[in-house]
Each structure stands twice: as structure tokens, then as C-alpha cells.
């Protein structure tokens with residue numbers, strides 16, 4: 001039986017910021033509906049560059065970025081929401097001077113055909129899923145704590161009902177308790193049939209919750225497989241894959 005078509009597939013993608021320097025080389029990667037693909041690698045390996053390439057901020061020099069079988073390489077980033085792709089970037093995507101509610105509604109209001117009259121109802125649902133935001137809804141997003149801002153990022157993504165969510169370093173700078181909450185939201189997103197590309201420096205957590213794992217090292221995928229292949233003496237294996245084990 002042939003495998004189902006991946007939700008997201010990168011085929012031999014090469015990309016970089018300067019014409020003659022490739023940060024990513026021959027990247028092959030897939031994310032399936034309702035599954036988590038974990039991407040791990042050292043600082044500077046190119047993980048965020050990969051996210052920027054999928055989101056069209058950095059067009060691939062060669063290769064293809066396929067979403068649902070359609071080549072979206074170099075897509076205008078504002079078209080992603082309409083396709084059903086959402087990115088929670090390593091840096092904030094919030095407008096700090098706008099209120100919590102305005103940040104949540106902004107992507108919806110510009111898209112009446114996709115979200116229509118349900119937008120206000122969905123906002124109320126979002127406050128039920130992320131209750132801490134309800135009481136803060138009139139406050140400027142920039143006045144929230146780091147954990148609350150992360151919650152706002154996830155609520156904003158949840159409201160968009162994406163089919164694919166790219167999550168780059170969601171636990172960075174958060175306490176262990178809030179980080180754990182973040183990972184539970186991600187599992188919940190996958191249970192809602194989203195495909196997830198998850199990048200995080202908490203390698204053990206990423207391996208534990210992912211279906212597939214990819215290791216990126218100096219812009220190349222150096223190991224890839226089912227997460228079960230990455231368990232066991234994880235630390236030693238990952239060190240080896242990252243080229244640190246001598």
C-alpha cells in the first residue's frame with residue numbers, strides 16, 4: 001500500500017541568506033496530519049532558517065516545499081493563514097501595543113470568507129481554552145509576562161484553525177512548569193488533527209512527544225526516523241548524530 005501524501009514535504013531544499021552561502025542543504029523532511037515531527041539541532045544549525053523557508057520569508061534556491069502536494073516555495077507570507085499554515089516563531093509575533101483581544105482577532109478580521117461571523121464566538125471559545133487571557137483581554141500584549149505572551153501566541157494559532165503549525169523554540173525562557181503547559185498545548189493541537197513541526201532545545205521532551213524526529217547539523221539532516229529509534233540512550237545517540245561523540 002502506498003503511503004498517504006504528507007501534509008508538508010520538503011524535497012531537497014537548499015536555502016540561505018547570501019547568494020553564495022547555503023545555510024540549509026538538500027533538506028528532506030515531512031510532517032503528516034495529526035502528527036508531530038520534531039526537529040533538533042545545535043544553536044546555529046539552521047532550524048529557524050528552515051521555518052523561514054517554509055513560510056516564504058526565504059525562498060528556496062533549489063528544491064520544493066510542498067503543502068498538500070502543492071509547491072508553496074517562496075509563498076507571500078501573508079497567504080499562509082488562508083492556506084491553513086500557522087507559525088509560532090522563536091521571536092514574538094505579537095503586536096505589543098495592541099490589546100490581547102486585538103492580537104487574537106487581527107488575523108481573523110481580515111479574512112471574513114474564512115472565519116466569517118463565527119469569529120466572535122471562536123474568541124469566546126479561545127478564552128475557555130486559555131482562561132488566563134480572558135481577564136487580560138484589554139491589556140496591551142507587551143505588558144503580559146513571558147508565559148502569558150506564549151499563551152497568547154498559542155491562542156492566536158488555535159483561533160486560526162490551521163492544518164499545519166510550525167512551532168519554533170516554544171519553551172525558551174519559560175519556567176519548567178509553564179514549559180510543560182506549552183508542550184501539553186502542542187499535544188492537544190496534534191490531537192485536533194493538526195500537523196506540527198516542533199523545534200525545541202529540550203531534546204528529551206521533543207523525542208518523547210514526536211512521531212518522527214529529524215536531527216539538523218550544520219544545515220543538513222544527519223539523522224531521521226520514528227521517535228522510537230531515538231529513545232534509549234538518547235543523550236549518547238544524539239551526541240553522536242550531532243558529531244559531538246568522539
Ligand SMILES: Nc1ncnc2c1ncn2[C@@H]1O[C@H](COP(=O)(O)OP(=O)(O)OP(=O)(O)O)[C@@H](O)[C@H]1O
Nearest residue numbers: 017023041042043044045046047048049050090169
Ligand atoms: N537574517 C540572517 N542573515 C544572515 N544570516 C543569518 C540570518 N539569520 C540567521 N543567519 C545565520 O544562519 C545560520 C542558522 O541560523 P538559525 O537561526 O537558522 O539557527 P537555529 O538552528 O535556529 O539556532 P538557534 O538554536 O540558536 O535558534 C546561522 O549561522 C546564523 O548566523
Ligand SMILES: [Mg+2]
Nearest residue numbers: 047048090169
Ligand atoms: Mg532558532
